[in-house]
Amino acid sequence: MSEQKSAAFDPKVVFGLLLFGALAFFATLYFIGTGQTGGDENDGNAHAVSKSIIGYAGLARLLEEDGHEVIISRNRALLSQNNLLIITPNSFSDPEEIAKVIADRRYTGPTMLILPKWRAAPASYYTDENVDDGWVHLLGGNVPGWAEQLDEAQKESADIAYSTPIELDLEIEERQPGWRGLGRSGKLPDGKFVQEIVDGNIAALVSGASGNTLAGYLDDGGLYPAYDDAAGVQASTSYDDADYYDSQYGVVIVAEPDLMNNYGLADQNRAALAHALVDMAMADSEGLPVVFDVTLNGLGGAQNLLTLAFTPPFLAATLCLILAMIVVAWRGFKRFGPPVAEGRAIAYGKARLVRNSAGFIQRTRRLHLLSGPYAAMMRERIVRALALRKPDDDAIDTALARHLPDEQPFTSRIAALRNAQSRADIIRAADALKTIERKLTR
Numbered sequence: 001m002s003e004q005k006s007a008a009f010d011p012k013v014v015f016g017l018l019l020f021g022a023l024a025f026f027a028t029l030y031f032i033g034t035g036q037t038g039g040d041e042n043d044g045n046a047h048a049v050s051k052s053i054i055g056y057a058g059l060a061r062l063l064e065e066d067g068h069e070v071i072i073s074r075n076r077a078l079l080s081q082n083n084l085l086i087i088t089p090n091s092f093s094d095p096e097e098i099a100k101v102i103a104d105r106r107y108t109g110p111t112m113l114i115l116p117k118w119r120a121a122p123a124s125y126y127t128d129e130n131v132d133d134g135w136v137h138l139l140g141g142n143v144p145g146w147a148e149q150l151d152e153a154q155k156e157s158a159d160i161a162y163s164t165p166i167e168l169d170l171e172i173e174e175r176q177p178g179w180r181g182l183g184r185s186g187k188l189p190d191g192k193f194v195q196e197i198v199d200g201n202i203a204a205l206v207s208g209a210s211g212n213t214l215a216g217y218l219d220d221g222g223l224y225p226a227y228d229d230a231a232g233v234q235a236s237t238s239y240d241d242a243d244y245y246d247s248q249y250g251v252v253i254v255a256e257p258d259l260m261n262n263y264g265l266a267d268q269n270r271a272a273l274a275h276a277l278v279d280m281a282m283a284d285s286e287g288l289p290v291v292f293d294v295t296l297n298g299l300g301g302a303q304n305l306l307t308l309a310f311t312p313p314f315l316a317a318t319l320c321l322i323l324a325m326i327v328v329a330w331r332g333f334k335r336f337g338p339p340v341a342e343g344r345a346i347a348y349g350k351a352r353l354v355r356n357s358a359g360f361i362q363r364t365r366r367l368h369l370l371s372g373p374y375a376a377m378m379r380e381r382i383v384r385a386l387a388l389r390k391p392d393d394d395a396i397d398t399a400l401a402r403h404l405p406d407e408q409p410f411t412s413r414i415a416a417l418r419n420a421q422s423r424a425d426i427i428r429a430a431d432a433l434k435t436i437e438r439k440l441t442r
Helices: 011-034 057-065 076-080 095-104 145-156 225-231 239-245 268-281 305-309 314-333 350-364 367-386 393-403 410-419 423-440
Strands: 002-004 070-073 084-087 111-114 118-122 136-141 168-173 178-181 184-187 194-200 202-208 213-218 251-254 290-293 340-342
Touching (some): 011 314, 057 268, 057 290, 070 076, 076 095, 084 095, 095 111, 145 168, 178 213, 184 268, 202 268, 213 225, 251 268, 305 314, 350 367, 367 410, 367 423
Parallel strands (some): 084 290, 111 251
Antiparallel strands (some): 002 340, 118 136, 194 213
16 A cells, blocks of 8 residues: 655745756856856956046946936847947957958947056056956056958958048147037046047047047048038038948947046046046937947857847747746645655564565465474474473374364374365364364463
8 A cells, every 4th residue: 555645845845945056047048148157347457347547337327327228238149230339359469350340330330449548457456455357557648459450351351341430640749738629628637548540531529639539530531411511621522422421320439538438537537538428429319329339349148049048039839848847836735635654564563464464475385394393383282282291293182182072183183284285275184273273372
């Protein structure tokens, strides 16, 4: 027989543990796929999640507080969507990769490229005191080598050769720290290393004290009335020829990063200029999301099967699989009735032990081996019932004849049991001995 037993653990507790484990597992897989593995992104470099003096976390926070939708992109998929993309590559970035990102967006959305300038090292290298993570020590400025290679990178790549090349001639010199543009003027935080565009196809939006360009937009013959108005120049393309050019989006290039990084935003006037540059870059597309790309800074997640599983149209199949797993787990906990536990193979108690032993002997067909032991046991019981002091077979027969004169002698019955071979003869002879004991103890 089987018996019902209560569960060892509360099903609700077990279900909660399994659910938590499943969610943690899927979250771990997701964050691994998107590149968010728990490393410190505030690494002191020049990108949108860096709070260092050369980072752009302040600009992202400023725009977000002002009501813009700000997104930190760790996925290359956002680079091809309609938004204002701000890219902040480092000094060692691949010029062909940067040129491709810009070229692929010419008919998708406006782009702002902020060039790197500063060489920096962790501040902890230069002091024995404890400093916060992300603090840096500025070592000077260098022109990024890839900036002047953008035009060649576009010309050599068949994928982006159709786009107008970006021609830049940069230099870093000690200048007067003044700047002027977009109806504003002010001073840079540092005049020792001022990065300017001295030549190229860039129309100036913000100029330095030397007259060179600190920030401008790509003058590729496109129709950008908002950019032209901000720069105070005559449009290079007439509206009659705008069938092709009016579908393009502009490219804003900021050569002097101190206009927009955390170093620059320490001044209210420069912060207003940075905000104005972002608003102007949107042109007539106000309300666009502002996307800060960090994949070019090595902080993105690679596109893999895991990220595809959570990306449309594969997201639907992933959700169906998750729901199926939940249903299977739920049916596992909600069975038809409580679980049934099997009973013991050998139950407790003497009677059960004897019954099981007898069944074992019967299965092995060795019943004749019990004749001798059973005859000896019955002899003792009959002697005890007759109260004989010196029991032998003759004495047992004499005493039995006095008590049960109609019964067959003991010696003949015990001889019949010991000589029995078949199962029926053994049982019949054993029952005859048992009958004597039963009558004597009645």
